[in-house]
Amino acid sequence: MPRLTPSALLATLAALALGSALQVAHADTLKSEAEVRTLADKVMAQAGAGRTDDAYGLLSPYALVDIRAMENARTHARSSRMAIEALVGNSVGYEFIRSEKVGESLIKLTYIEKTERQAIPWQFIFYKAPTGWAVSTFSNGADVDTLFDH
Numbered sequence: 001m002p003r004l005t006p007s008a009l010l011a012t013l014a015a016l017a018l019g020s021a022l023q024v025a026h027a028d029t030l031k032s033e034a035e036v037r038t039l040a041d042k043v044m045a046q047a048g049a050g051r052t053d054d055a056y057g058l059l060s061p062y063a064l065v066d067i068r069a070m071e072n073a074r075t076h077a078r079s080s081r082m083a084i085e086a087l088v089g090n091s092v093g094y095e096f097i098r099s100e101k102v103g104e105s106l107i108k109l110t111y112i113e114k115t116e117r118q119a120i121p122w123q124f125i126f127y128k129a130p131t132g133w134a135v136s137t138f139s140n141g142a143d144v145d146t147l148f149d150h
Contacts, residue, residue, distance in 0.1 A: 028061040029132025033107060036126050036133045037099070040109045047113045047122060047140075048094030050085070052077045063135045064127065077140075089116025097121075097147060104128065106136070110147065119144050 030036050039062065046055035056074035063070045085091075097110040105128045112119040120140055127136035 027064050027129075027134040029129060029134050030062065030126075031132050033133070036107055037109065040111070040124050041096070043124075044094040044096075044111045044113065044122060048091050050081075050091035052081050059124075059135055059138065062133075064129070065135075065137070084120075085115075088118035088120070091115050094122075095119075107133070112144075112147070113140070118142070119147075121147055 030039060039058065043055045043058050046052070046058060053074065056070070056077060060067070060070050060074070091113055093114045095112050095114060097112060100108045100110075102108075107126045107128075109124045109126070111122045111124075113122060120142065121144060122138070122140040124138040125136045126133045
C-alpha cells in the first residue's frame with residue numbers, strides 16, 4: 001500500500017478543492033446578446049408579478065457565483081418580500097431602462113420593478129465567458145437615485 005506523505009496529501013486536497021471550485025463555478029451560458037436580454041426580460045416579468053423567488057430561479061442556472069451564494073440571496077429575498085410589499089405595495093409590472101456595453105465582454109441591463117408606490121431598481125451584469133454569456137453579478141434595491149447617475 002502506498003504511503004501518503006504530507007506533500008502528497010496536500011496535493012490531493014488541492015486537486016479536490018480545485019475540482020470542487022470548478023464544479024461550483026460552472027454556469028449555463030447564453031449564446032447571444034439577444035438571449036441575454038430575453039433572459040433578463042423573463043426574470044423581470046416574474047419580479048414584476050411579485051414572484052421574486054421565481055425570478056431568482058430563472059437566473060440561478062446562468063450565475064457565475066457560487067450556487068450557495070445565489071441560494072442565500074434567493075432565501076433572503078424570499079424572507080424580505082413581505083416587508084418590502086408592506087413598504088411599497090404590490091408589484092404591478094416592470095420597465096426596461098437601459099443597456100450598456102463595455103468592450104466586447106460586459107453588458108449591464110437596468111430595469112425597474114414597478115410597485116404601487118415605488119420603483120425598485122434591478123441591474124444585471126453579464127460577462128462573456130469563453131463558452132458564452134453568463135450572469136456575473138446582479139442587484140436590486142431601493143436606491144432609485146442610482147438610475148440617474150450618468
